[in-house]
Amino acid sequence: MTKTQIKGFLFDLHGVIADSWQYHLQSWQAVARELQIPWTADLTRRLPGMSRRQSLVTILDSVGQPDRLDAQQFQQMTDHENELYRQFVAQMTPANRLPGITAFLTEVTQQGYPVALASASTNAPAEIAHLGLTAIFDKIVPAASLPASKPAPDVYLAAAKLIHQAPAQCVAFEDTTTGVQAAMAAGCLTIGINAQPLTPVTAMLASTEELSLPTVQRILAPQAELVAKP
Known part of the structure; x- marks a missing residue:
């Protein structure tokens, strides 16, 4: 069986980027x-x-x-x-970023992978600005324009389109059952981040502290592989 090639990363906001x-x-x-x-x-x-x-x-x-x-x-x-x-x-700062997420975002972007924010929150752009992550998340799904919110797949379909990748070649990170249902319904490889099991999901991590490209590669194998970006 041919492995899916990972070509992009899609992130939920609350519980993945920040504990907001x-x-x-x-x-x-x-x-x-x-x-x-x-x-x-x-x-x-x-x-x-x-x-x-x-x-x-x-x-x-x-x-x-x-x-x-x-x-x-x-x-x-x-x-x-x-x-x-x-x-x-209005009171949020970069200190509100969850443990490990800064290093992982740096690793992903330095390797040239495109990223997008797939949040149901209309306040997402403001939150990203307060978190000091606007330079990384220059592609944010406009939540108010979505026909349906999570657990419908709309936000992840839109996020994959923003980075010009097929959903099946994107890894989505979610921390709730509603979120993983949306990402899986869109066809994304989905990593749940929660101390408790989430279903349906491709793979699980207990916390954002565990995030790294080698870890993503390991837990998604044999379904997918990271491909070198130009």
Whole structure:
């Protein structure tokens, strides 16, 4: 069997580049308190990777009130969460990068591999700027333009297109079940980064500290091989 040649790398943002999903959770917890909806461990588990709209739907569904808000109220609440989150984003610095990710991004780009950011967040460009990674991530999928958010494959199909590669020749890095479902549905070789198993997935790593090109090559073999870039 011929191995797939790896020609590009696609990255989720929250939980892969930076631990910024905690800020979304804090924002959503504040929204839930305002709506007098109890926060649960199940919401903490389920929301990571969801779009803003789907997050609020999930919170309302958790108490059996899917129709509690009319369209205007719903939009006001998602806008409110976004404003809360942007206050956190404004405080981010390169220190918020996850362990090992800086060295891995340097290694990948020095070897000439194209990279793109495949995030469902409309705040992704601002977050990347605060993290000091704009020079590396000059290709960011415009999340607001996507027909559907994760677990639909749209964001990864768009990210692969940005770097002019077939999804099957791209490695995607994700830390949530919703994320790996999206990347796998797009046809990417998908590495889950989480201490707990994620499915479906091509391979797993426990944390970003383990990332390196030799490690990627090892855990994806025999499905794929890195190819030298010009």
